[in-house]
Amino acid sequence: DSGVTQTPKHLITATGQRVTLRCSPRSGDLSVYWYQQSLDQGLQFLIQYYNGEERAKGNILERFSAQQFPDLHSELNLSSLELGDSALYFCASSVGRGAGTGELFFGEGSRLTVL
């Protein structure tokens, strides 16, 4: 158990819909990262938040948005869903601002299926 909690574990929805994925980081971790992993693909970095502020942005689509709340949990909002958005979405957390040293702790992921 990494200490990172993601909900829901599974989600099935239709094209055009909007979903929200939630992540609770490990206690004490200030950074939250979101990654997308499509079938048999590597992890694509989407976005990072540190203590409530956006810290780094990767290949995140304009239809996607995220935020980190004062209690440090984070939400990833995916809208106008397309079939290609079907993937595993991972949240990770770390203590500091940068993940070059130390560990990223990953949650078990949220599997999104868009039909």
Place this chain on the structure above:
Amino acid sequence: LAKTTQPISMDSYEGQEVNITCSHNNIATNDYITWYQQFPSQGPRFIIQGYKTKVTNEVASLFIPADRKSSTLSLPRVSLSDTAVYYCLVGPANAGNMLTFGGGTRLMVKP
């Protein structure tokens, strides 16, 4: 961010030592090298991290030559449960960096 190159896949047998090499020719002075392990449908798990020379922990060793343009993850006496994808990441410790996971190396351990 330094780009990394790893073999796409490797096969091994139980009890053997496995060495996975990662190339990172444009590694920067302040970059660290980190390896993660991922099982199917699970989040990656940190294995080991280093900056130079050799680092060893209870599960693996990491060898980094003096020029730091490559690194080798060594898994001693692998078992079937070591079958996974292994990612090599290179990135700075400073604020605002984003870790990019490449394609990784798919290790298959056979009985």
